[in-house]
Amino acid sequence: MGGSTDQVHANGRSPAAPNSGDTKNLPLDTLINLDHGDPRMYESFWRKMGDECTFVIKGYESLSYFSNPKNPACWFLEPKLEDSIKALHGAVGNAVTDGYSIVVGTGSSQLLHAVLYAVTSPDQPNQTSVVAAAPYYSSYVEILNLVRSGLYKWDGDAHEFDKDEPYIELVTSPNNPSGVIRGPVVSRDGGILVHDLAYYWPQYTPITSSLEFDIMLFTASKCTGHAGSRIGWALVKDIEVAKKMTKFMEVSTIGVSKESQLRVAKILQVVADRCKRFGSPEGDNFFEFSKNLLTKRWEILRETVKKTQMFTLPKYPLQHCNYTGDVTQAHPAFAWIKYKDGMDDCEMLFKEHKILTRGGKKFGTDPGFVRVSMVSREEEFNLLIDRLSMIQGLNNVDGYAAEIE
Numbered sequence: 001m002g003g004s005t006d007q008v009h010a011n012g013r014s015p016a017a018p019n020s021g022d023t024k025n026l027p028l029d030t031l032i033n034l035d036h037g038d039p040r041m042y043e044s045f046w047r048k049m050g051d052e053c054t055f056v057i058k059g060y061e062s063l064s065y066f067s068n069p070k071n072p073a074c075w076f077l078e079p080k081l082e083d084s085i086k087a088l089h090g091a092v093g094n095a096v097t098d099g100y101s102i103v104v105g106t107g108s109s110q111l112l113h114a115v116l117y118a119v120t121s122p123d124q125p126n127q128t129s130v131v132a133a134a135p136y137y138s139s140y141v142e143i144l145n146l147v148r149s150g151l152y153k154w155d156g157d158a159h160e161f162d163k164d165e166p167y168i169e170l171v172t173s174p175n176n177p178s179g180v181i182r183g184p185v186v187s188r189d190g191g192i193l194v195h196d197l198a199y200y201w202p203q204y205t206p207i208t209s210s211l212e213f214d215i216m217l218f219t220a221s222k223c224t225g226h227a228g229s230r231i232g233w234a235l236v237k238d239i240e241v242a243k244k245m246t247k248f249m250e251v252s253t254i255g256v257s258k259e260s261q262l263r264v265a266k267i268l269q270v271v272a273d274r275c276k277r278f279g280s281p282e283g284d285n286f287f288e289f290s291k292n293l294l295t296k297r298w299e300i301l302r303e304t305v306k307k308t309q310m311f312t313l314p315k316y317p318l319q320h321c322n323y324t325g326d327v328t329q330a331h332p333a334f335a336w337i338k339y340k341d342g343m344d345d346c347e348m349l350f351k352e353h354k355i356l357t358r359g360g361k362k363f364g365t366d367p368g369f370v371r372v373s374m375v376s377r378e379e380e381f382n383l384l385i386d387r388l389s390m391i392q393g394l395n396n397v398d399g400y401a402a403e404i405e
């Protein structure tokens with residue numbers, strides 16, 4: 001795999017990303033890979049939970065292709081996963097599930113393919129344009145350009161879309177890379193909206209309402225950090241769209257791994273059962289743990305960035321979170337860092353300091369931005385902070401002279 005998706009790459013470019021084990025002794029000059037949103041920050045919570053999520057599958061179990069032939073929308077959805085998805089959205093209050101069909105996918109990445117197939121038609125005279133407002137999630141471009149479907153095509157920044165034709169707008173909220181809450185920017189007849197809500201969970205952003213959009217995508221990768229299980233789910237209002245999505249998966253992969261579904265079902269249920277009380281003395285509320293950790297990281301990052309006097313970070317509004325009951329700001333999974341005075345290649349600047357990031361260009365915007373993962377392991381986050389402090393030390397050296405305010 002290449003270096004531009006948010007998943008871990010088997011041949012990752014960083015020698016600093018061993019897949020297991022302790023990193024306390026990372027050599028000081030180790031390259032840290034914060035290009036991907038690999039959610040290993042959550043390992044410490046799950047380690048603390050011990051065997052709570054352990055489950056066993058015997059050799060004779062889960063052989064069948066079928067999980068629930070009676071489910072009219074998705075015959076390969078495990079009933080336990082369906083129940084735990086509903087329980088979790090109910091406990092958090094971030095999305096309505098009543099009246100929705102649930103379609104499970106191999107990550108929400110597969111669901112994106114399925115949605116695009118389901119909402120387009122071979123009878124249309126032209127391929128349907130797919131747009132997203134810049135800065136957009138870089139994988140959208142990569143996925144669409146790789147597939148080269150006859151049904152749809154990537155058509156760039158939604159702000160610039162002015163065709164009088166049907167279109168699909170991908171609305172990522174909170175946005176990857178910038179962390180802001182967004183709505184659609186093209187508003188014309190004939191448009192279909194797909195809401196990618198991968199980060200609409202309380203650790204990242206205040207939950208201000210229970211969403212009821214027509215097509216909503218979620219993923220365990222960002223919700224609980226179980227990216228390796230590759231489970232995403234779509235909440236779909238129109239059962240005919242859900243059935244077409246299911247057809248796509250039936251033909252492409254004949255469903256989704258039962259082992260993965262059952263594992264994620266267990267995890268989501270454990271989170272749902274323990275997340276009802278924010279401030280619980282047991283310390284087993286996943287969202288409380290994650291929100292506290294991300295809040296701490298963001299405080300440290302903001303302080304460090306301020307000291308460098310070279311970069312800026314987005315500001316997020318204070319909002320009431322219906323889930324936690326407090327007034328809080330967003331603490332996104334990525335830091336969207338901008339070089340203050342314009343920069344041809346901020347990604348390169350970070351790379352010279354042994355920090356791999358993803359540059360603004362890939363998100364359809366200015367190369368003076370970089371996106372940096374905030375959900376890495378603690379040791380990598382600490383190295384990021386050390387190195388950012390060193391960039392400050394290199395002001396006016398190496399051609400990166402900045403005017404200090």
Ligand SMILES: Cc1ncc(COP(=O)(O)O)c(C=O)c1O
Pocket residue numbers: 006007037106107108109110137172176196198218219220221227230231232
């Ligand atoms: C906005 C957004 N959508 C979708 C995905 C895909 O997630 P997955 O395929 O792991 O479910 C990601 C992963 O980084 C993402 O950031």
